[in-house]
Amino acid sequence: MKVGIIGSGAVGSLFAAHLAGLDTVETWIYDVSQAHVDAINANGLRLTGVGEIHTFPRATTSPADLPDLDFGIVATKGMHTRPAMQATAAAFEGGAVCSVQNGIGNEEVIAEFVSAVIRGTTFPAGKLVEPGVVQWDTAGKTWIGPFEPRPAPMDVVEALASLLTSSGMETLALKDARGAQWTKLIFNAASNALCSLTRLPHGRAALDEHVRWVMDGVIEEGKAVAAALGIEMEKDPAVLLEESIEVALDHKPSMLQDVLAERSTEIDQLNGGIVGFGEANGIPTPLNRAAWALVKGLEASWKL
Amino acid sequence: MKVGIIGSGAVGSLFAAHLAGLDTVETWIYDVSQAHVDAINANGLRLTGVGEIHTFPRATTSPADLPDLDFGIVATKGMHTRPAMQATAAAFEGGAVCSVQNGIGNEEVIAEFVSAVIRGTTFPAGKLVEPGVVQWDTAGKTWIGPFEPRPAPMDVVEALASLLTSSGMETLALKDARGAQWTKLIFNAASNALCSLTRLPHGRAALDEHVRWVMDGVIEEGKAVAAALGIEMEKDPAVLLEESIEVALDHKPSMLQDVLAERSTEIDQLNGGIVGFGEANGIPTPLNRAAWALVKGLEASWKL
Numbered sequence: 001m002k003v004g005i006i007g008s009g010a011v012g013s014l015f016a017a018h019l020a021g022l023d024t025v026e027t028w029i030y031d032v033s034q035a036h037v038d039a040i041n042a043n044g045l046r047l048t049g050v051g052e053i054h055t056f057p058r059a060t061t062s063p064a065d066l067p068d069l070d071f072g073i074v075a076t077k078g079m080h081t082r083p084a085m086q087a088t089a090a091a092f093e094g095g096a097v098c099s100v101q102n103g104i105g106n107e108e109v110i111a112e113f114v115s116a117v118i119r120g121t122t123f124p125a126g127k128l129v130e131p132g133v134v135q136w137d138t139a140g141k142t143w144i145g146p147f148e149p150r151p152a153p154m155d156v157v158e159a160l161a162s163l164l165t166s167s168g169m170e171t172l173a174l175k176d177a178r179g180a181q182w183t184k185l186i187f188n189a190a191s192n193a194l195c196s197l198t199r200l201p202h203g204r205a206a207l208d209e210h211v212r213w214v215m216d217g218v219i220e221e222g223k224a225v226a227a228a229l230g231i232e233m234e235k236d237p238a239v240l241l242e243e244s245i246e247v248a249l250d251h252k253p254s255m256l257q258d259v260l261a262e263r264s265t266e267i268d269q270l271n272g273g274i275v276g277f278g279e280a281n282g283i284p285t286p287l288n289r290a291a292w293a294l295v296k297g298l299e300a301s302w303k304l
Numbered sequence: 305m306k307v308g309i310i311g312s313g314a315v316g317s318l319f320a321a322h323l324a325g326l327d328t329v330e331t332w333i334y335d336v337s338q339a340h341v342d343a344i345n346a347n348g349l350r351l352t353g354v355g356e357i358h359t360f361p362r363a364t365t366s367p368a369d370l371p372d373l374d375f376g377i378v379a380t381k382g383m384h385t386r387p388a389m390q391a392t393a394a395a396f397e398g399g400a401v402c403s404v405q406n407g408i409g410n411e412e413v414i415a416e417f418v419s420a421v422i423r424g425t426t427f428p429a430g431k432l433v434e435p436g437v438v439q440w441d442t443a444g445k446t447w448i449g450p451f452e453p454r455p456a457p458m459d460v461v462e463a464l465a466s467l468l469t470s471s472g473m474e475t476l477a478l479k480d481a482r483g484a485q486w487t488k489l490i491f492n493a494a495s496n497a498l499c500s501l502t503r504l505p506h507g508r509a510a511l512d513e514h515v516r517w518v519m520d521g522v523i524e525e526g527k528a529v530a531a532a533l534g535i536e537m538e539k540d541p542a543v544l545l546e547e548s549i550e551v552a553l554d555h556k557p558s559m560l561q562d563v564l565a566e567r568s569t570e571i572d573q574l575n576g577g578i579v580g581f582g583e584a585n586g587i588p589t590p591l592n593r594a595a596w597a598l599v600k601g602l603e604a605s606w607k608l
Binding site: 102195197198199200202204205208210211214217286287289290291292293294296297298300301304 | 505518
């Protein structure tokens with residue numbers, strides 16, 4: 001069994017390090033960072049934090065090095081999905097490719113390049129601390145299911161879920177994985193975008209009565225779009241938000257970290273995704289559109 | 305004739321420097337900055353830029369120094385209106401007090417302290433460059449009229465207008481000055497708040513298709529609230545916005561300057577004011593509320 005991780009930032013590295021611990025799996029990493037790739041090939045990949053793991057996946061910056069792969073796990077930021085798939089699609093002619101990226105719209109791009117696509121949502125998170133070393137901050141489950149327009153067969157989805165679970169990354173195979181994806185999407189649309197605009201950490205933003213009004217509105221709009229799509233939520237994002245306040249009181253969501261470093265954000269895949277599906281289904285989403293627009297404006301300000 | 309300028313930042317200094325050039329007027333300044341007051345008393349007040357003016361108003365940080373005044377012109381930032389009026393109201397027992405501040409809600413506060421109130425809106429702008437010296441960036445008219453709940457008589461309003469005009473600050477006396485005030489309010493609600501959140505200068509923000517969508521929405525909501533109040537706009541703020549793009553392409557609105565310096569903003573008097581009047585009149589203002597909430601969140605982030 002051969003598996004390729006496409007994009008080995010924090011999340012991709014969590015998957016790669018776990019899979020490389022299985023004797024039955026040959027784990028490959030494709031990443032554009034030569035320093036990260038060289039470090040992994042020289043010294044292996046290390047996770048520290050929630051668990052200590054040290055394994056030896058093979059890594060490359062050159063797509064031609066990749067063998068034919070049975071599974072792909074795409075973990076790039078949303079704006080890199082297309083170039084990453086353009087580079088690596090040839091390795092997946094006989095395989096199935098699963099997105100574990102934030103937000104929505106990534107599977108649609110993957111499906112332009114491969115015929116068996118898996119929709120995925122993952123909660124584990126961490127941070128790349130140096131080439132070859134990732135701090136693992138959060139454990140959690142992963143949900144996967146066939147991507148409806150170009151689905152991988154259900155037994156293939158189940159095979160990937162059991163492979164990931166046996167590696168230590170608990171993964172559930174679902175016939176409809178949209179509920180998990182939209183639960184996380186809507187939660188992130190409320191947290192990431194509004195923390196980025198106010199520069200407040202997650203819990204502080206949710207405790208601010210002014211900001212909370214916007215968060216609640218973003219969530220209500222997202223739930224209305226999901227309902228119009230016939231999606232049954234895995235969990236109410238409003239409840240998830242309430243439960244997250246204390247544990248993530250001073251946590252800076254990844255998009256806020258991006259904004260503070262003036263890096264491109266995933267706003268198109270978060271609030272922008274809700275706006276797109278809202279428009280297609282006649283559901284108004286003014287607060288998501290405002291959040292999307294303002295973060296796009298912030299990104300534009302860095303180029304002046 | 306004795307006139308007191310309450311708050312001598314850029315705008316207050318423009319009025320004070322002009323009035324002090326009239327032989328018939330004794331011009332007083334009340335300001336909390338001892339350095340600015342000392343500089344004015346030692347060397348006079350200088351304007352440079354649109355015009356070169358050097359006059360000698362009297363300045364004080366001590367309200368007890370103020371004589372009985374015929375007119376007051378309040379030019380503090382909105383959040384300082386209340387303490388400024390608490391300090392100086394005794395000087396206006398026989399006089400009329402006019403706000404030339406940004407946004408709405410200031411006259412309501414002034415009316416808690418004095419019985420003859422004038423609603424005002426001014427376009428001239430500048431920047432305090434050092435104590436006693438103001439760079440005068442923009443010329444323009446001032447519109448004043450009786451504040452309806454505690455109005456100064458119309459002949460008093462007209463007397464102030466002709467005094468200001470004769471000093472070189474062209475001022476129009478109107479029976480209903482709300483149209484001018486709401487025109488500037490709505491324009492500022494679109495420009496200041498959204499430039500502050502995106503950190504784009506005025507014209508660049510209006511040319512960004514994403515941000516412009518929010519600006520247009522903020523303006524439409526503001527016009528709906530004004531219509532519900534029976535206010536006839538001086539000019540359509542949407543036209544004002546369009547006309548301002550080229551001339552203010554790289555202009556950083558005052559609120560953006562405040563945000564970059566992490567100073568409290570006038571958001572409560574701008575988008576917050578539109579939200580308040582919208583609520584009181586049953587007009588939904590979700591985009592103004594979001595802009596208000598997010599700037600309040602930004603302000604909160606500086607206190608962490």
